[in-house]
Amino acid sequence: xxxxxxxxxxxxxxxxxxxxxxxxxxxxxxxxxxxxxxxxxxxxxxxxxxxxxxxxxxxxxxxxxxxxxxxxxxxxxxxxxxxxxxxxxxxxxxxxxxxxxxxxxxxxxxxxxxxxxxxxxxxxxxxxxxxxxxxxxxxxxxxxxxxxxxxxxxxxxxxxxxxxxxxxxxxxxxxxxxxxxxxxxxxxxxxxxxxxxxxxxxxxxxxxxxxxxxxxxxxxxxxxxxxxxxxxxxxxxxxxxxxxxxxxxxxxxxxxxxxxxxxxxxxxxxxxxxxxxxxxxx
Amino acid sequence: xxxxxxxxxxxxxxxxxxxxxxxxxxxxxxxxxxxxxxxxxxxxxxxxxxxxxxxxxxxxxxxxxxxxxxxxxxxxxxxxxxxxxxxxxxxxxxxxxxxxxxxxxxxxxxxxxxxxxxxxxxxxxxxxxxxxxxxxxxxxxxxxxxxxxxxxxxxxxxxxxxxxxxxxxxxxxxxxxxxxxxxxxxxxxxxxxxxxxxxxxxxxxxxxxxxxxxxxxxxxxxxxxxxxxxxxxxxxxxxxxxxxxxxxxxxxxxxxxxxxxxxxxxxxxxxxxxxxxxxxxx
Numbered sequence: 001x002x003x004x005x006x007x008x009x010x011x012x013x014x015x016x017x018x019x020x021x022x023x024x025x026x027x028x029x030x031x032x033x034x035x036x037x038x039x040x041x042x043x044x045x046x047x048x049x050x051x052x053x054x055x056x057x058x059x060x061x062x063x064x065x066x067x068x069x070x071x072x073x074x075x076x077x078x079x080x081x082x083x084x085x086x087x088x089x090x091x092x093x094x095x096x097x098x099x100x101x102x103x104x105x106x107x108x109x110x111x112x113x114x115x116x117x118x119x120x121x122x123x124x125x126x127x128x129x130x131x132x133x134x135x136x137x138x139x140x141x142x143x144x145x146x147x148x149x150x151x152x153x154x155x156x157x158x159x160x161x162x163x164x165x166x167x168x169x170x171x172x173x174x175x176x177x178x179x180x181x182x183x184x185x186x187x188x189x190x191x192x193x194x195x196x197x198x199x200x201x202x203x204x205x206x207x208x209x210x211x212x213x214x215x216x217x218x219x220x221x222x223x224x225x226x227x228x229x230x231x232x233x234x235x236x237x238x239x240x241x242x243x244x245x246x247x248x249x250x251x252x253x254x255x256x257x258x259x260x261x262x263x264x265x266x267x268x269x270x271x272x273x274x275x276x277x278x279x280x281x282x
Numbered sequence: 283x284x285x286x287x288x289x290x291x292x293x294x295x296x297x298x299x300x301x302x303x304x305x306x307x308x309x310x311x312x313x314x315x316x317x318x319x320x321x322x323x324x325x326x327x328x329x330x331x332x333x334x335x336x337x338x339x340x341x342x343x344x345x346x347x348x349x350x351x352x353x354x355x356x357x358x359x360x361x362x363x364x365x366x367x368x369x370x371x372x373x374x375x376x377x378x379x380x381x382x383x384x385x386x387x388x389x390x391x392x393x394x395x396x397x398x399x400x401x402x403x404x405x406x407x408x409x410x411x412x413x414x415x416x417x418x419x420x421x422x423x424x425x426x427x428x429x430x431x432x433x434x435x436x437x438x439x440x441x442x443x444x445x446x447x448x449x450x451x452x453x454x455x456x457x458x459x460x461x462x463x464x465x466x467x468x469x470x471x472x473x474x475x476x477x478x479x480x481x482x483x484x485x486x487x488x489x490x491x492x493x494x495x496x497x498x499x500x501x502x503x504x505x506x507x508x509x510x511x512x513x514x515x516x517x518x519x520x521x522x523x524x525x526x527x528x529x530x531x532x533x534x535x536x537x538x539x540x541x542x543x544x545x546x547x548x549x550x551x552x553x554x555x556x557x558x559x560x561x562x563x564x
Contacts (some may be wrong), residue, residue: 064351210500
């Protein structure tokens with residue numbers, strides 16, 4: 001008797017249940033999918049290449065730490081495609097084992113290094129609580145749950161609290177309220193439509209080469225929403241640029257831009273054509 | 283009686299002795315300085331603002347993870363200046379308590395998450411050794427030294443091994459041999475000369491605005507070596523761009539470019555004028 005799970009889409013995500021990639025996958029795909037956590041961005045790509053999964057969800061940009069270059073590297077190396085985007089507004093919550101835990105009894109706080117950096121005011125006001133960094137916020141929650149300690153807390157999202165049976169003591173303790181992470185939904189096949197595109201191009205290191213390369217987008221009136229150069233350290237005279245555009249619904253302008261760019265660059269690679277992602281709260 | 287130490291320059295760096303910022307500071311300043319480690323990039327800046335130190339050394343770009351946006355944020359917020367640059371070629375070494383430690387007896391390896399990600403082949407060939415992430419590679423070495431364990435190892439630099447009395451079992455176990463980190467030397471005062479500059483500028487989110495902003499550098503034949511956009515998430519229609527230029531020895535072209543850029547952008551901020559950094563091995 002076939003179970004419904006066999007018919008479910010298989011999605012790889014970065015981390016363990018409760019990670020931000022997990023939350024992004026849930027927001028994008030809903031509940032009727034089979035999610036499988038992976039230790040590294042590379043492993044998410046591997047499951048797709050080996051066709052163990054049909055789609056993957058990985059972080060691609062963070063408002064605090066910038067682009068996730070590991071994701072760009074994997075896209076370049078494996079020729080996979082971005083087919084969707086999710087934007088999460090990151091909130092940090094104080095998770096405790098039980099609601100009646102008293103912060104005066106707490107001496108340890110687990111979180112991802114960024115979780116700790118982004119909640120400096122909390123640590124300034126609770127100097128007796130020592131931050132301890134772990135790999136990610138979901139692992140911090142998992143650790144607290146398995147330790148069953150009333151002397152420790154974790155900084156993670158509210159959804160993660162639910163997964164590990166923890167309680168939220170204080171919501172939104174982050175210093176900066178404008179903390180976003182963008183996630184890319186990836187797969188092997190290209191999308192045929194979308195209102196946004198991510199491309200990579202390379203130029204020789206000569207004055208004006210970047211300028212010439214982006215002239216076509218300006219001439220055609222397309223909206224650039226992100227640009228980043230990546231020095232190829234082994235080849236000290238070459239650069240890769242990653243660019244995001246909003247391209248509207250008419251693909252002809254975009255294809256014309258790619259055509260013009262190819263004339264003034266060494267290589268142009270389309271990393272994805274997809275719809276701009278909605279913003280979700282965590 | 284005044285000690286020589288009182289006359290030494292006081293330099294703040296990120297991390298604990300043996301961190302890559304510590305190594306960068308040693309390479310740049312030599313040994314006749316007084317180095318003081320700080321927990322966060324923000325703390326390095328604070329010691330400068332409070333005039334507890336005269337100079338600071340912080341990471342600004344990494345070939346694996348990209349720009350250190352925390353450093354850019356601090357430069358923008360506090361109006362401090364980059365006055366020098368150090369480029370470190372990052373090597374990862376296997377550190378052990380004593381040379382005769384047998385890897386077959388080892389079950390734990392401490393390192394920074396990037397140290398572990400960048401040495402995947404080692405872990406694939408030694409599957410019984412479990413990686414454990416800590417805040418930075420120097421802390422990994424410090425932990426191993428304090429545990430005095432023959433069943434654990436650390437991944438860190440050779441210089442760090444010396445500081446903590448550890449031995450290097452295997453050199454250069456990193457998968458990618460082109461792993462660089464750039465460090466900024468920072469202080470309160472502006473440099474009056476240099477062959478490289480870092481600037482920030484902001485534009486409204488309208489098609490072609492970036493193109494117009496960088497036209498002056500192309501017209502003047504200056505070498506752009508890095509560009510990165512930073513969305514201002516609170517202001518969804520505005521962007522900050524960070525740009526590095528090689529400007530040669532003649533500052534007039536550079537000043538002319540800044541003048542022209544000011545006409546086509548909202549704001550232009552010079553974050554530093556300095557000499558391009560030498561490359562050192564770690």
